[in-house]
Amino acid sequence: MNPLEYTVRLNNGYEIPCVGFGTWQTPDGDTAVMAVSEAIKAGYRHIDTAACYENEVGVGQGIATSGIAREKLFVTSKVWNTERGYEKTLAAFEKSLSDLGLEYLDLYLIHWRASASHYDNWEEINLETWRAMTELYKAGKIKAIGVSNFLPHHMEALMKTEVPPMVNQIEYHPGLNQEETVAYCKQHGVLVEAWSPLGTGRMLNNGELKAIAAYYGKSVAQLCIRWCLQNGVVPLPKSVTPSRIAENAQVFDFIISEADMQKINAMPYFGGSGLHPDKVNF
């Protein structure tokens, strides 16, 4: 079996392939079409995009040209910050669906929480967005719903709703393993996904990671992806380079030892984007 088809079960029973293909910073048009087609050819069955990446049209064309049956793919998109609230979220969802050329999404996420520094009623705004997502979920237009870049205190109100989130997608890589958020999610049955599992490339020249990767005869990129998997986190590596897209899928033929996992888990902060959910200015 193609190991990229291995799945993890979400808290609503829906299955999500354990490695996704990231498309943040992938330009729309030919590049997005090529990258997504290459990924599907390499065996990826889980594609992650977002309205704000401005590449949903190309991602959708990549899916269409691959010729793969829709039900074999898991496709995620996200509602952007300017579209929060009930009515706007419903409209944003329809736009994403139409840009992607799809009839349903597997996963739809709130891209960033409305923050207390910007809005006195931030929690109410998040709940209104969530009400729209819940409605779309119940109508079968989305198979699973979740959040992205939410810290535990952003999640609390949503966890008490009729349909609590199934996923939280956060920045996650060596040097930024967000222990508190991951522990909260695990405790509440919310699957964690890793955006920038390679630190947007910033992991790749780290000496300690290079030494560990060399021991396994693997690249640092493969080590980081495998490290996510062994921590129960779904990695979403991004690449527009066919050889790297294929390389990043070769992560099922080695096991990182417990000692090395602990060594990587304990690495001090480095290589983060600096986009802290309580501090970002958007």
Ligand code: A2P
């Ligand atoms: P490119 O897209 O030009 O191939 P992340 O997934 O953490 O966001 O990291 C994505 C960045 O890492 C991109 O710049 C991507 O480059 C690069 N990258 C992805 N996979 C590899 C790899 N196997 N080796 C080296 N660089 C990689």
